[in-house]
Amino acid sequence: MTEFCTQCGAARIAGNRFCAHCGKAFATAATPSPAAASPATPASPYVPPPIPFQAQPVHQPSPVNRNQLLIGGVALAALLVAGIAWWAFSDLQVNGIQPKAKAAVDKGAVATAPVASAEAPYADDFLSPADEPMVTRGPVALLPLPGQSAGAPLRSMPENAALTGRWVRGTDGTSRWFRVNGGGYLPAAAVVAAPATAPVVRPFDMNAAFGAPLRSYFEVAEREHRRALEIAQKKGGDETAASGFATVPSRSLVGVTVTGVGAHWEASTVMFRENVGTVAAALRRAGWQVARDGTINVGPDVAESCSISSASQWPEFATYGATVLSCGV
Numbered sequence: 001m002t003e004f005c006t007q008c009g010a011a012r013i014a015g016n017r018f019c020a021h022c023g024k025a026f027a028t029a030a031t032p033s034p035a036a037a038s039p040a041t042p043a044s045p046y047v048p049p050p051i052p053f054q055a056q057p058v059h060q061p062s063p064v065n066r067n068q069l070l071i072g073g074v075a076l077a078a079l080l081v082a083g084i085a086w087w088a089f090s091d092l093q094v095n096g097i098q099p100k101a102k103a104a105v106d107k108g109a110v111a112t113a114p115v116a117s118a119e120a121p122y123a124d125d126f127l128s129p130a131d132e133p134m135v136t137r138g139p140v141a142l143l144p145l146p147g148q149s150a151g152a153p154l155r156s157m158p159e160n161a162a163l164t165g166r167w168v169r170g171t172d173g174t175s176r177w178f179r180v181n182g183g184g185y186l187p188a189a190a191v192v193a194a195p196a197t198a199p200v201v202r203p204f205d206m207n208a209a210f211g212a213p214l215r216s217y218f219e220v221a222e223r224e225h226r227r228a229l230e231i232a233q234k235k236g237g238d239e240t241a242a243s244g245f246a247t248v249p250s251r252s253l254v255g256v257t258v259t260g261v262g263a264h265w266e267a268s269t270v271m272f273r274e275n276v277g278t279v280a281a282a283l284r285r286a287g288w289q290v291a292r293d294g295t296i297n298v299g300p301d302v303a304e305s306c307s308i309s310s311a312s313q314w315p316e317f318a319t320y321g322a323t324v325l326s327c328g329v
Contacts, residue, residue, distance in 0.1 A: 124179060125169040133194035134178060136161045142184035146170040146177030154184045162194060203299025204288045204306055206327040210270050213253060217261045220246035225263035240265040245320060255282035260320030267328025271321030276310050279323045303329050
């Protein structure tokens with residue numbers, strides 16, 4: 001029977017007094033066995049005993065220190081308070097209120113405190129209803145605003161420079177400045193009213209004024225006039241009363257509307273849609289001198305005379321317009 005070591009549990013080799021594995025002495029002597037006479041069996045290879053597994057401890061994070069949390073919270077609160085204080089102080093400085101004055105206002109100790117408001121953009125405060133012609137008194141700088149502290153000049157203007165514009169109130173609320181059309185301002189002392197120019201008066205010439213643009217219509221009126229003369233001669237009528245007319249399809253000339261022309265005994269006429277006053281004003285604007293009675297200046301040494309009158313005096317003219325311009329000898 002195989003014997004085992006009581007210490008390590010290894011099988012006893014026959015004939016050994018001590019355990020071949022741990023060296024402990026066996027309690028009984030070795031008993032020879034019949035198998036001893038046979039060739040010795042090779043010993044089994046040494047197998048080390050198993051080493052029991054020991055688990056390594058897992059590292060656990062150390063608990064948070066409450067003192068560190070407290071210190072961090074205090075520091076954060078201090079930064080927040082400092083930021084709010086800096087913002088409030090900056091706001092007071094920007095608005096022009098010193099901290100002490102601001103505190104007094106908050107407590108009701110000061111009724112009003114000077115608060116600087118943002119300057120509103122300038123808007124023209126016109127003092128004249130319409131444009132006026134001016135000239136510069138001398139070399140002067142054209143400014144971007146009507147004030148002495150208006151900034152860099154826009155450009156310089158020479159003496160006697162002609163300009164137009166309107167008067168405005170300065171940025172100080174009292175001074176007068178001239179706002180130039182096209183941009184820029186000049187102080188009142190830098191400009192003077194432009195000298196008045198006399199209107200150009202020229203002798204009136206019926207052919208130059210209306211003859212060329214209305215030539216084809218006058219030709220029609222002259223043919224009608226010749227036909228009227230023939231009829232008057234055949235009937236023994238008054239040849240000086242014969243007239244020929246031609247309708248003009250509303251043509252605008254010198255600011256008025258021509259509606260017809262006429263050919264007469266040593267005379268020619270032009271009819272207008274507008275009344276006498278409107279026609280007279282248009283002729284004056286064109287440079288011709290028209291008297292209050294409607295007589296038009298045709299110049300010296302001219303046998304022909306011209307005038308304007310209401311067409312209502314002659315029914316045959318009234319069918320072509322409201323006003324008649326007549327020129328003849």
